[in-house]
Amino acid sequence: MTSVEPTEAVTGIPFVLNGTAVEANEGELLIEACERNGVHIPRFCYHNRMKPVGMCRMCLVEVDGGRGPALQPSCMLPVTPDMKVETESEPTKKAQDGVLEFLLANHPLDCPVCDKGGECPLQDNAYAFGAGETRFVEEKRHYEKPIPISDLVQLDRERCILCDRCTRFASEVADDPLIHFIDRGSQTQVNTFPDHPFSSYFSGNTVQICPVGALTATPYRFKARPWDLDAIESTAAADTSGARVVLQASQNELVRTLGVDSEAVNWSWLSDKDRFYYEATNSPDRVTEPLIRDGGELKPTRWGNAMRAAARALRIDPERVAAIGGARLTLESQYAWAKLLKGVLGTDHVDAQLGDSLPAALTLGLPRTTIAEACAPGQIIVLMGPDPKEVAPTLYIRLRHAVVEDGATLIEITPRATSLSKYATLRLQTAPGTVGQVLSALADGQLDTNVGTVQAPELERAHQLLTGDRQVSVVFGRANLAESARYSADALGGMRRLVPNAGYLPLLRRSNIHGALEMGLTPGFLPGGARNRGGLVDKWPSTPEFEGHDTDAILKAAAQGEIDTLVLLGADPLGDFPDSTLAEAAFANIKTLIAVDGLLNTSSARATIVLPAALFGEEDGTFCNLEGRLSPIRAKVTPPGLARPDWVIAADLSHAIGPELGYTTLEELRSQMRATVPALDDVDWDEIDGADDGPLFRPERNWELEFGDPAQMPPTSSYGYRLVVDHKLWDLGTMSQHSASLANLAGPAVLRLSPNDIQLLDLADRQQVTVDLGEESWELPFVADPQVAPRTAWIPARLPGFDVRELLSAGRSITNLRLRTGEVPADVE
Amino acid sequence: MSRLDASNVLLAREIIARYPRPKSAMIPLLHLSQQQNGHVTNEAMEHIAELIGVTPAEVLGTCSFYEMFKREPVGRYMVNICTNISCQLLGGEELLHHAEETLGIKPGGTTEDGLFTLEDVECIAACTEAPCLQINYRYENRVSLGRFDEIIAEVRGGKRADVPTHGTLARIRQHIDPDRLAGIEPPEVAGVPPWFASRQDEAKEETA
Ligand code: SF4
Ligand code: FES
Ligand code: FES
Secondary structure (H helix, E strand, C coil): CCCCCCCCCCCCEEEEECCEEEEECCCCEHHHHHHHCCCCCCCCCCCCCCCCCCCCCCCEEEEECCCCEEEEECCCCECCCCCEEECCCHHHHHHHHHHHHHHHHCCCCCHHHCCCCCCCHHHHHHHHHCCCCCCCCCCCCCCCCCEECCCCEEECCCCCCCCCHHHHHHHHHCCCCCEEEECCHHHCEEEEECCECCCCCCCHHHHHHCCCCCEEECCCCCCCCHHHCEEEEEECCCCCCCCEEEEEEECCEEEEEEECCCCCCCCCCCCHHHHHHHHHHHCCCECCCCEEEECCEEEECCHHHHHHHHHHHHCCCHHHEEEEECCCCCHHHHHHHHHHHHHHHCCCCEECCCCCCCCHHHHHHCCECCHHHHCCCCCEEEEECCCHHHHCHHHHHHHHHHHHCCCCEEEEEECCCCCCHHHCCEEEECCCCCHHHHHHHHHHCCCCCCECCECHHHHHHHHHHHCCCCCEEEEECCCCCCCCHHHHHHHHHHHHHHCCCCEEEECCCCCCHHHHHHCCCCCCEEHHHEECCCCCCCCCCCCCCCCCCCHHHHHHHHHCCCCCEEEEECCCHHHHCCCHHHHHHHHHHCCEEEEEECECCCCHHHCCEEEEECCCCCCCEEEECCCCEEEEECCCCCCCCCCECHHHHHHHHHHHHCCCCCCCCHHHHHHHHHHHCHHHHHCCHHHHHCCCCCCECCCCCCCCCCCCCCCCCCCCCCCCEEEECCCCCCCCCHHHHCCCCCCCCCCCCCEEECHHHHHHCCCCCCCEEEEEECCEEEEEEEEECCCCCCCEEECCCCECCECHHHHCCCCCCCCEEEEECCCCCHHHC | CCCCCHHHHHHHHHHHHCCCCHHHHHHHHHHHHHHHHCCCCHHHHHHHHHHHCCCHHHHHHHHHHCCCCCCCCCCCEEEEEECCHHHHHCCHHHHHHHHHHHHCCCCCCECCCCCEEEEEECCCCCHHHCCCEEECCEEECCCCHHHHHHHHHHHHCCCCCCCCCCCCCCCCCCCCCHHHCCCCCCCCCCCCCHHHHHHHHHHHHHHC
């Protein structure tokens, strides 16, 4: 497998390639060894990130392994010592010719109307290695063309050459084997099962790897010709994994995103969100000019007016100014805004997280590992957070590969089963509110009594695995919004005691959130993780004089009339903050709401002033992924109308207020960042722009993280169902909703219950279940879901149909529900 | 009705239990469902997928690979006439034409009474007995035109108890108590994916 990197000191295996003596690595496939030695062998089915299958025979070459030359598929053949290989010989050429003639026998040759034309391996190989003629005069195979196999992908079976790439990807990489070869012989076709579409989060990858035009992406069909596309490398910003991409534009409009093979991160794969959400930048709803509220309505205005109005609203007592958001921004813009808010205005009420994650000190302070280290063969991976497939799909692909192919051991400590559960060696089912005590018991070695839903033998087993001599990596985050973040923090405290040398990978939501935390868009910190007081005083005009609020506290303060001006940096607290009642109360009392965004959301639609910002693909900058890896974000198109990059807006706004931020170009801004944050200066910035994986930003942090005694487990209640709330990949988030192809992918909100509980509650014949919480009741649709543990109820957040935030309140440590069939229960009478 | 019925679900579970991995029971379960319904329905494939933990597409992939799994209703009796070389030389084609006329259907078609489906097949490995045919996969050797009419009459007259009705291709059952089977090795674990093997190792450690 190519995922196993060739180690440095390989003893070369000598072989002869077209008469020249060369060397291969141990176990290397001939096709790869030839490539490394400068000889490209044509291929269709072979893909370096998947197992070889030898389906297409395009890679036949003449090989003499000692028994005379014979044609062999080079993608299936590991190099053996002294093998003689001829890639240019007559027999090889004849074989290539023959294979192409066969492959083209049934191919419709509709290249003029095919999206793949111009970048098609079949076209290219036919030109380079084919005869240019066919002897096949019979009628070709016909199929209805194309058929949609999912909302995003269309399949033209006539064009398919049956290379097995898409189907292998679906089962081997994505673990969504929803497409398959159907029928046999000349009738073989790729297809789905009737009414079971290929709705994989990774479906777009099959379009990219299909070596012909059989699979096409609905959003890109007939949009452009590949030779007309203008391309640049960048980083996907749909989640925190930082997958590397190529952005392609036609006539100043983004039309396609392709995955780039980054060894450190995404191995060429992308989630469909990473791939298709560029559509939002082309949305007709983009804010293209500054808006100001006038007579209850947002009206276009000039930048100057908007800036003056904003400056007036911000030039007040810094304790009455707050800012929420900033994860959408580039690292440079994050720094600029941190400087404006904290250095110029002097407020510390700044938070890029929206009450759905963990304290910033933990994310910043826990020793970080890398994806490659966590996924190294033989490691132990502990998942104590949300389902990686929903939050960072690219990371999910890497974790799954590590466990399935490379023998890593997965231990899951989560309130519901995740997409990785079936590969877990051990799964600790922690009922909401118990994870802190579970980890505490493990750390104290108290392994003989059950803790909550976790049985003593499971504790014993976990302890044994975690305290062995294998390296432990902890993928952590907020697994459940319906229980207090306190429990997750306690669990991390326990893990620190149990495995002192474990490495950590934070699994947060919101693209560049790690950049935001590092650049100080969080209370109590300045760029580089410096603490407010003392840090940076000599480099910035000033620093906040007080310890600020996080989003939760900002909203509470605002609800009490303590905040006059609120800045939203691409955030949507009304739509996204777990306690919607609190967010609503806060918004009712804000005097001036300044939104800096490229698209209006529920919150920014209520702004007093809207400053139009450039989005993804429209500005240059830097991305910081969950490992702390810095990679480039690059502009390929110009921002629409008068929209500007966020760092420009920050500088102009500062100018309008008075002090200058001290840069006029991105280069100057970067120099200033490097001068201010020593760890940023340690990074090789040329490496960020280089073709490799990007350097790690790793400030020296030997923080003593303080973990108090873990909170007691909440008592069991007669309202016997504990609520689990987390996020799905497709939801009502602003970017997805403005991407035409993604907007309808969010499924309806339904309550999910374990199949057993459905029997227990006698719900089998019903459509709805009654949910009681406090004085209120709801009628909700439900489904059986084996991922849900007994006595818990899972409802994903931000889906159409029901806003689960109605059940959440910032004040509750866990959320207990009573579930019943429609009738009023007897004990109430 | 098209999913496996209750008694067949019990049988299915028994069959699944015989394999180290449930997925291996796919083909026996396809047989079971064809035996139940005469052909393999979409619902049955979905049901099998649920039972063995794969996607319906994977079941369809396997099912459609084998021609003897029928995904559309067929007659109670499949009449498969060989027209490959040996049979052709000894009158296979004539036999097929005769069958077409007698039954009034083309290959692939089913008689109106739903009794016979005619198929034109390649060598069925009985060349020494050419021309030959199969009726529900039971051989009839050296079939003359007259013999063909007799066979059809026998079947219509209910005189062919040896021919099962369509769907029953194989009976993969094992009602013998495994303890009583001498000398049968447990399935070895070679070739299982590492995560599966490691889980098994760990399970062993745990019980040790
Ligand atoms: S659809 Fe494309 S990727 Fe899939 S088997 Fe056919 S040619 Fe290969
Ligand atoms: S590339 Fe080797 S057989 Fe297809
Ligand atoms: S040719 Fe008919 S059985 Fe072989």
